[in-house]
Amino acid sequence: MDEGTKIPRKDLEGMEIPFKVLELIPENAAVNYRILPLSFEEGVLEVGMVDPENLEARDALQFIVSRSGMPFKIFQITEEDFKRAVKNYESLSGTVDKAATEFEAEMSEKMEGFELVKEDAMKEGENMVEEAPITKIVGVILQHAISGGASDIHIEPISHDKVRVRFRMDGLMFSSLSLNMKVHNATVARIKILTNMKLDEKRKPQDGRFSAKIEGRLVDFRVSTMPSYFGEKVVLRVLDPDKTLTNLDNLGFEADHLTKIKDAIKRPYGMILVTGPTGSGKTTTLYSMLSAIDRDKYNVISLEDPIEYDIFGVNQSQVRPEIGYDFANGLRSILRQDPDIIMVGEIRDAETARLAIQASLTGHLVFSTLHTNNTIGVVPRLVDMGIEPYLIPPTLVLAIGQRLVPMLCEGAKDPMPFEDSLRQMAEKQLGDLPQEYRDKIEFPNEVYRAKRTAGCPSGTKGRLGVFEVMTMDRDLEKLILTKPGEAEIYNHLRQKGFITMKEDALLKSFQGLISFDEVNKL
Numbered sequence: 001m002d003e004g005t006k007i008p009r010k011d012l013e014g015m016e017i018p019f020k021v022l023e024l025i026p027e028n029a030a031v032n033y034r035i036l037p038l039s040f041e042e043g044v045l046e047v048g049m050v051d052p053e054n055l056e057a058r059d060a061l062q063f064i065v066s067r068s069g070m071p072f073k074i075f076q077i078t079e080e081d082f083k084r085a086v087k088n089y090e091s092l093s094g095t096v097d098k099a100a101t102e103f104e105a106e107m108s109e110k111m112e113g114f115e116l117v118k119e120d121a122m123k124e125g126e127n128m129v130e131e132a133p134i135t136k137i138v139g140v141i142l143q144h145a146i147s148g149g150a151s152d153i154h155i156e157p158i159s160h161d162k163v164r165v166r167f168r169m170d171g172l173m174f175s176s177l178s179l180n181m182k183v184h185n186a187t188v189a190r191i192k193i194l195t196n197m198k199l200d201e202k203r204k205p206q207d208g209r210f211s212a213k214i215e216g217r218l219v220d221f222r223v224s225t226m227p228s229y230f231g232e233k234v235v236l237r238v239l240d241p242d243k244t245l246t247n248l249d250n251l252g253f254e255a256d257h258l259t260k261i262k263d264a265i266k267r268p269y270g271m272i273l274v275t276g277p278t279g280s281g282k283t284t285t286l287y288s289m290l291s292a293i294d295r296d297k298y299n300v301i302s303l304e305d306p307i308e309y310d311i312f313g314v315n316q317s318q319v320r321p322e323i324g325y326d327f328a329n330g331l332r333s334i335l336r337q338d339p340d341i342i343m344v345g346e347i348r349d350a351e352t353a354r355l356a357i358q359a360s361l362t363g364h365l366v367f368s369t370l371h372t373n374n375t376i377g378v379v380p381r382l383v384d385m386g387i388e389p390y391l392i393p394p395t396l397v398l399a400i401g402q403r404l405v406p407m408l409c410e411g412a413k414d415p416m417p418f419e420d421s422l423r424q425m426a427e428k429q430l431g432d433l434p435q436e437y438r439d440k441i442e443f444p445n446e447v448y449r450a451k452r453t454a455g456c457p458s459g460t461k462g463r464l465g466v467f468e469v470m471t472m473d474r475d476l477e478k479l480i481l482t483k484p485g486e487a488e489i490y491n492h493l494r495q496k497g498f499i500t501m502k503e504d505a506l507l508k509s510f511q512g513l514i515s516f517d518e519v520n521k522l
Helices: 027-033 055-066 079-088 092-111 118-128 132-147 181-195 255-264 282-291 327-334 350-361 375-384 420-429 474-480 486-494 501-510 516-521
Strands: 035-041 044-049 072-076 152-157 162-169 172-180 206-214 217-228 231-239 270-275 300-304 314-318 341-344 365-370 396-408 413-417 446-450 460-471
Touching (some): 027 055, 035 055, 132 162, 132 172, 132 206, 132 231, 172 181, 181 217, 255 396, 270 282, 270 375, 282 341, 300 327, 341 350, 350 365, 375 460, 375 486, 396 446, 396 516, 446 516
Parallel strands (some): 044 072, 270 365, 270 396, 300 314, 341 365
Antiparallel strands (some): 206 217, 217 231, 396 460, 413 446
16 A cells, blocks of 8 residues: 555556456546556446546546446556556557548548649549548447447537547447547548448438448448538448347237237237337337248238348338338338238328228238327327227227336346335336236335446346237227227226336336336336
């Protein structure tokens, strides 16, 4: 221990710092303030500092860890140990920065003696994106997105000289690295080349897609560009078939819901709707249902915007509203293709709703999505879209409402007693559920919160669906003919044991699958 500072010393000789620990303090902060995350044990972050008396470094450390609420302990390390250990940051930013430096050097060399004006400048820029450094920048960003399990990549210019790259993981955005503005145009151009977009069109949004072989498998990327104040922003949706095409049994449906869904998809005709906001996993649920159908026996056609994943045995068609091929026109064409099962990506307007209803009335099983806050809102929404109430009971077979919530990591669960106040909250939530259904729910002795560990810094990994399922029966058919509001539909379903999404989350927290804190967020 240092007698002057009373800070314990730590020798880093031969010490390997895991990348999951290094991620807790950004590389630029580590280098600037000469601080290093060393380990993360039992919820406490150990930090090495070359100069523990540096108040600016202490303040920076406090700011960094305060955002996640982690307790920390400081150790003094030598300058030599710091220089050796900081090399552990062989991360995305290091590889990309090196490539960016190579690109800038090549650009300077190629531009020597030339003035960048109009056409010549544009042509030089087009040639430049085929050079190795820019290819490396794009490749490394894609590689790290796949390795980290990102669902989206955002490349966004945020100032005159900085470009931010962010990944969306488990529904949340995380900053990954910063690029110099000098490489932004070439990076965007490289992505445009991959997607066959127009290189010289920077004033209007463009869309495209491309595929890349990463980690031994083919991954699709759906790309969108948009003009912004400092330049074009690019968003890439990662469409990884190994990650998203999930078996219906593994989505998180409880046994009764799963039985109802499997019975519904065996029906020869009718309509099955999945509801929820953007990013709630509706497409994954639809694809999982289609994957459970015998696609050799039936003619299955889908109409999508966009096609996110290839499903073997399904004839998938991409709508193109700009040429008049929208959901409504596409659905008319599909009905002339002798289909047995139809998937319509989304019911957006009254015409598409009417055609979907007509298709289900004429002997087709129709899958689609609808934007409502919950399952109970499906019937009023269809009525608002001009569907006559008498057409809904013979067509609507089943409706699913869903959200996605973070799953607790195994070994990263912090137990807390399920004491009186929590029990009272749960009992109040379930208060209007008939006693025969309440008696089937077993309250646990403890529930869990996310606990940060070295192997799972956030305490959660992946997401799990929470659901509510509404099925059509004779009593509901009679109720719909009276044009009921959501409250009336809810009261009717509740008497038959209807479980809301919030209550499904509550039950999953009882099982230790999700944090109890997530329940109140729904």
